[in-house]
Structures are given as structure tokens and as C-alpha cells.
Amino acid sequence: MRVLETGNHLVALAANAAAVEVVPAYPITPQTQIIEMVAELIVEGKMDAEYIPVESEHSACAALVSASLTGARAFSATSAHGLAYMHEMLHFAAGIRVPAVMVNVNRALGPGWNIWCDHQDSISQRDTGWLQVYVSSHQEVVDTVIQAYRITEDHSVLLPLMLNLDAFVLSHTYMDADVPDREEVSRYLPGYRPLWKLDPRKPVTHGSVVYPVDFSETRESMQLGQDNARSVVSRAAEEFRDVFGRWHGAMVDGYLMEDAEFLIVAMGSIAAESKVAVDGLRARGKSVGLLRVRFFRPFPIEELRELCAGREGLLVIDRDYSYGMEGALYTEVKAALYGHQVVPARSLIVGLGGRDVTHELIADYACKAWDGQLGEITWGDSHITRAHEITREVLCEFEELLDT
Amino acid sequence: MSRDDESVGYITSISRPVKGCAGDTGEWRVFRPVKDDDKCNNCLLCWVYCPEASIAKDTLEIDFQYCKGCGICAVECPTGAIEMVKEEKR
Numbered sequence: 001m002r003v004l005e006t007g008n009h010l011v012a013l014a015a016n017a018a019a020v021e022v023v024p025a026y027p028i029t030p031q032t033q034i035i036e037m038v039a040e041l042i043v044e045g046k047m048d049a050e051y052i053p054v055e056s057e058h059s060a061c062a063a064l065v066s067a068s069l070t071g072a073r074a075f076s077a078t079s080a081h082g083l084a085y086m087h088e089m090l091h092f093a094a095g096i097r098v099p100a101v102m103v104n105v106n107r108a109l110g111p112g113w114n115i116w117c118d119h120q121d122s123i124s125q126r127d128t129g130w131l132q133v134y135v136s137s138h139q140e141v142v143d144t145v146i147q148a149y150r151i152t153e154d155h156s157v158l159l160p161l162m163l164n165l166d167a168f169v170l171s172h173t174y175m176d177a178d179v180p181d182r183e184e185v186s187r188y189l190p191g192y193r194p195l196w197k198l199d200p201r202k203p204v205t206h207g208s209v210v211y212p213v214d215f216s217e218t219r220e221s222m223q224l225g226q227d228n229a230r231s232v233v234s235r236a237a238e239e240f241r242d243v244f245g246r247w248h249g250a251m252v253d254g255y256l257m258e259d260a261e262f263l264i265v266a267m268g269s270i271a272a273e274s275k276v277a278v279d280g281l282r283a284r285g286k287s288v289g290l291l292r293v294r295f296f297r298p299f300p301i302e303e304l305r306e307l308c309a310g311r312e313g314l315l316v317i318d319r320d321y322s323y324g325m326e327g328a329l330y331t332e333v334k335a336a337l338y339g340h341q342v343v344p345a346r347s348l349i350v351g352l353g354g355r356d357v358t359h360e361l362i363a364d365y366a367c368k369a370w371d372g373q374l375g376e377i378t379w380g381d382s383h384i385t386r387a388h389e390i391t392r393e394v395l396c397e398f399e400e401l402l403d404t
Numbered sequence: 405m406s407r408d409d410e411s412v413g414y415i416t417s418i419s420r421p422v423k424g425c426a427g428d429t430g431e432w433r434v435f436r437p438v439k440d441d442d443k444c445n446n447c448l449l450c451w452v453y454c455p456e457a458s459i460a461k462d463t464l465e466i467d468f469q470y471c472k473g474c475g476i477c478a479v480e481c482p483t484g485a486i487e488m489v490k491e492e493k494r
Contacts, residue, residue, distance in 0.1 A: 097416045158414065195414075208419040209426060221415040 002178050007141050007170035011077065011103050011163075012037035013179045014145035016047045018101075018189060021072040024052035024063030028082040029115045030167040031105040035077055057082040061089035061102075064160075068098035069206060071197035073149065075100070079167065080107035080121040087125065093160045094129025094222060096206050099152035099192070100160040101145065106268065106319075107167045108353040112387070116354020117167035119268065123296075123320040123328045129222045131161040131229055132297040134267040138175035140248040141165055143240060146185055150236040153192050156228040166269040168354065180244060188243045226298040233295055251300035253292040256282065257307060260289025262370045264362065265333055266317040267293045270351055274317070276359035281366060288366055293329065304336040314345040315369040317362070321349060326377055350380035423457045423470055430458075433473030435488040437466060443485035450477035450486065 005013065011034045015023070023042075025035040041047035052067075054060045060076050067074040078086065083104050093100060104122050108114040122132060131151065135144050144163055152161040165171060198204070210218060230251060237250040255275045257263065264274045271292035281288040291307055291314075293300060308314065318327025325331060330347040337343060346369040351357040361381060368374050419425050444464065451459045454477055458470035478486040 095417065097414065155414075203421050205419045205421060205425070207417050210417045214415075218415050218417060225414070 001181065002176055004174055004176045005138075006033060006172050006174055007138050007165055008033035008105070008172065009037050010138055010141050010177055010179065011145060011165070012041065014142040015075045015101075016041055016049075017142075017180055017182055017185045018075075018146050018149050019073060019182055019186065019191065020047075020049055020075040022050045022052065022063075022067035022074045023076060024054050024060045024067065024074070025076050026054050026057050026060045026078070026082060028057070028079045030107055030171045031077045031079040031082070031103070033171070034103060034105070038075075057085040058089055061086040061093060064100050064102065065089065065093045065096060065098055068093075068100045068160075069096070069198045071192065071194040073153075073192045074098075075102070077103040077105070079105045080109050080115075083121045083125060084109060087128070090125055090128040090130060090160075092207060095218070097158045097222070097225070098160060099149070099158055101148045101152055101163060102160065103145070103163045103165065105167050105171045106164050112353070114353045115167070117169055117269075117319070118352045118354065119164070119318075119320040119328075120352075122162060122164045123322075125162070126297065126328065129159060129226075130297065131157070131159055131226070131295070132164060133161065133295050134164045134271075134293070135170070135248070136253075136267075136269055136272040136292060137248070138170065138173075139177045139246065141170065142177050142179055143244070143246055143248060146180070146189055147236045147240050149189055149192070150239075151229060151232050154228070154232045155195050157225050157232055158195065159222065159225045159229065164268065169269040178244075178246075184244075188240060229295075229298050230300075230302075233298075249292065249294045251295045251298075252303045252307070253294050254307065255290040255292070257289035257291060259287060261287040261312045262314070262366065263289050263291045263308065263311050264315050264317065264366055265291045265293065265329065267296065267329060268319065270317055270319060270357050270362070273357055273359050274362050277362035277366065280359060280363050286367070286370075288370075293333075296329070296332070299332050299336065301336040304333060305340045308333075308337055308341050308343050311343050313370050314343055315348055315366050316345055317348045317350060319349075319351040319357075321352075330377075346374045347377045348374075348380050349378065355381065421457060423467060426456065428469060429456055429472040430467075430469045433468070433471060433491060435473045435475060436468070436491050437471065437473070437475065437477055437486045438489050439464065439466070440485045440487070443483045444481075445483055445485075447482060449480045449482065453477060453480045 064074050064076045108118045109120050148161045234250040241247045274290045316330040318329045322328050348365050456470045458467040475488045478488050
């Protein structure tokens with residue numbers, strides 16, 4: 001069914017189409033519309049699921065884990081500080097090896113208090129063991145929610161999946177999209193078949209004490225699940241294309257990459273904006289393409305080695321920062337290529353706290369990077385702000401105050 | 405035991421509810437449950453509720469290697485047959 005909806009509402013409709021059975025959730029801007037619509041669908045009798053209103057995000061994730069352990073298909077959604085508050089349980093969910101899908105609407109972490117988009121929230125949860133995918137269009141939101149259950153529930157994976165979509169740019173803008181109904185989806189995504197579940201006939205405890213003699217192997221097993229996910233992601237995308245005729249890439253997606261001498265590497269909605277930048281640069285005779293990193297965990301190591309081979313340069317765009325080092329995507333791209341490809345790369349940090357990232361800006365920095373005019377790391381669009389002025393004024397006032 | 409090839413390598417923190425699954429919890433004990441056999445009506449509620457599974461179902465004997473002295477058995481006992489007595493230095 002074609003609908004005109006916000007990215008958030010499309011998430012709720014897709015979760016219903018994926019026959020989600022339990023939804024524990026706690027509201028937080030800019031995600032709230034998702035769980036509001038889920039609640040409405042359940043009340044109106046259009047969605048057959050249990051909604052669990054919890055007292056915090058920590059509990060939301062705990063209930064998500066428990067619901068999944070009973071053999072139910074579980075779903076939740078959060079953003080920024082909510083995701084940060086879940087941090088302990090994120091490790092728990094991945095360590096216990098339960099499938100689940102949680103949508104994170106990417107929002108900056110405060111302070112300064114900010115509800116707008118950047119990737120700091122999910123990037124900060126990089127090492128929890130969750131699979132992470134970043135989408136760049138409304139239709140991809142719908143299709144990836146459905147694909148996500150195929151991936152997380154695969155018995156060779158059994159790790160929870162975090163689906164990241166950009167606050168406001170995707171979450172609150174309206175776009176028409178096709179939402180398949182439950183019956184169509186069931187042909188692609190059958191009911192969840194657990195490897196095991198909580199059952200009083202065979203009582204077990206999950207997450208119990210593991211002594212040093214056994215611990216490392218449980219962690220190695222999580223990495224094996226991540227490695228297995230690479231082929232499962234590709235298969236899920238290919239079979240989705242066979243059934244629904246739509247393609248958003250698998251581990252990565254690309255735009256005019258084949259003959260490109262220079263590549264822009266980006267994630268999320270900045271990657272969509274980068275397509276416009278690529279078109280503009282091509283019109284000016286510059287051979288530029290886009291490599292969109294779709295899955296950040298597992299990281300597309302092989303794809304990057306293959307696709308970056310022989311390029312003259314890369315501009316890696318981060319909407320996050322690992323303080324004391326550099327943008328996280330930039331680190332990962334270089335690590336994947338180390339010892340395999342020698343490609344000069346530059347890092348661009350833009351779009352933090354929801355600052356607009358235009359195709360003109362991306363094209364401008366891509367040209368500068370290719371021409372060797374950029375240092376290794378550039379904080380893009382940097383200027384004197386009102387925050388500079390106020391900080392300076394307050395410092396002066398305190399200087400006077402402390403002198404008297 | 406056999407499993408599909410797909411689950412080989414899948415290891416997680418799972419345990420069965422057996423006596424001693426949390427270690428020698430008897431070392432934690434400050435109060436010791438003492439059972440009055442005259443009051444006990446063999447309802448087995450203490451056996452059901454014991455979180456360490458340290459009460460034998462057939463004899464209702466308590467295994468003090470694992471009994472951590474939590475007192476749940478004493479609270480649940482409907483006839484008041486279990487008294488919690490402070491452990492003394494031996």
C-alpha cells in the first residue's frame with residue numbers, strides 16, 4: 001500500500017507489517033511518534049502486539065531482551081539519551097544472544113542540549129555487539145525494518161540489530177512509500193523460529209555467572225555472529241529484491257562509483273545529499289562517486305577494500321567524533337584499507353547537532369580534498385558562533401567578579 | 405547431543421537451575437534455617453521457593469554448603485516450622 005507518511009510513522013507501519021509481537025518502549029524526542037503510532041495501531045485493533053509502557057529506557061531494553069527470550073518477535077525504539085541510558089542492557093542483549101530490532105532515531109547527545117540529528121548516540125554504542133545499519137531514504141526505512149528481522153533472527157547471527165535513521169531529516173519529513181501488508185511480508189519473513197526459549201518444562205537461566213575459564217569464548221562467539229551476519233545481510237537484501245523489486249544496497253550502497261576517480265564515503269541522510277553533490281560535480285566534469293556505508297556493524301571490510309582499489313582519493317564524512325582521535329567512520333575506513341590499499345583519505349566532520357549539510361558544501365569540500373587543499377581532518381562549516389560570544393562575555397564577567 | 409551446523413560456535417552464558425550453580429553460597433550465611441519436624445506438614449513450599457535448590461525434595465534436608473541463609477523458606481512456610489537462628493562461632 002502506498003502511503004504519504006513521516007519516517008517515524010513508516011517505522012511503526014513496517015513493524016506492524018513485520019508481525020512484531022511485543023513492543024516495550026519509553027518516549028523520547030525525536031522517536032516518540034514511532035511508539036505513539038504503535039500504541040494507536042494496537043488500540044485500534046490493527047496490530048496484534050503487546051505494548052509494555054516501561055519506566056525508563058534501561059527497562060525498555062530489559063523487557064526487549066526478556067520478550068525475545070520467550071520466543072516473541074520484539075521491537076523497540078529510542079534516541080540519544082534514551083539509548084545512552086540503555087547502555088548496560090545493550091551489552092546484555094547482545095551478550096545473551098537474542099534477536100531484536102530497535103530503531104534509533106539519531107540525535108545529538110547533550111550538553112549542549114540538542115534534539116537535532118547527529119550520529120554520536122549510536123556511534124557511542126559501537127562496541128556493544130549490536131548490528132548497526134544506517135538508512136538514507138523513507139522507503140529504505142520501511143524495507144530495512146523488514147529485512148532487519150531476517151538478519152537478527154538468522155540462527156548463525158542471533159545478535160540484536162539497531163536501525164539508525166536521521167532525526168527530522170528522515171524521522172519527521174513526509175514522503176510517499178510503499179508499505180507491504182503482513183501477508184506479502186510473511187512470504188519473505190516467516191514467523192520467528194527461536195533456537196531456544198524460556199520454557200518451564202526446561203528451566204534455564206540466561207546471563208548467569210561465567211568464570212574466566214569460559215568467558216573469552218562467549219565473546220569470540222559474538223564476533224562469529226557478526227562475521228556470519230555479512231553474508232546474511234547480502235542474502236536478506238537480494239531475496240528482498242526478488243520478492244519486492246526494491247534495492248537499497250546490502251553491506252554498502254553506491255552511486256556512480258564504477259568509473260569514479262574520487263569517492264565520497266558517508267552514512268545516513270548525508271549520503272543521500274551526497275548523491276546530489278556527485279551529480280553537480282559530474283556536471284562540472286569531475287569523476288566523483290558515492291560509497292554509502294549501510295552496515296557499520298559488521299563493518300564492510302571486504303567491500304571497502306574492493307571498492308576503494310585504484311581510486312585517487314576519498315573524502316570520509318563523519319557526523320560524530322571520537323574525542324582524542326577522529327571521526328569514527330574515518331578510523332574504520334582506514335583500518336579496513338590498511339595493508340591492502342593505498343588510497344589518500346581526508347576526513348570531514350559536519351552536521352553535528354543537526355547543522356544543515358548541503359550538497360554545495362559537500363561538493364566544495366570534495367573538490368578541496370581532491371586538490372590537496374584540506375588537512376587530514378576538517379571541522380566543516382566552522383565559524384564564530386553566538387556560543388563563542390556568550391562564553392567570552394561570561395568569562396570576562398567572572399574575571400571581574402573574582403578580582404573583587 | 406547434536407545440533408545443526410549453523411549453530412556451531414554459538415556459546416552464551418546459560419545455566420540450568422541446579423544446586424551449586426552460583427558457587428559455594430553457604431559461605432554467605434549469617435542466619436541458619438532450623439526446621440521443627442513436628443510442625444512440618446511436608447507441603448514442599450520451602451523446596452519450591454529455595455533459590456539455591458538446596459532443600460532435598462524427598463527428605464527436606466538442607467544442604468548447608470549452598471544454603472545462603474536468605475530465610476525465604478522461613479517466610480514461606482505456612483506452619484512456621486522453620487526458624488532462622490544466628491550462626492555462632494564454632
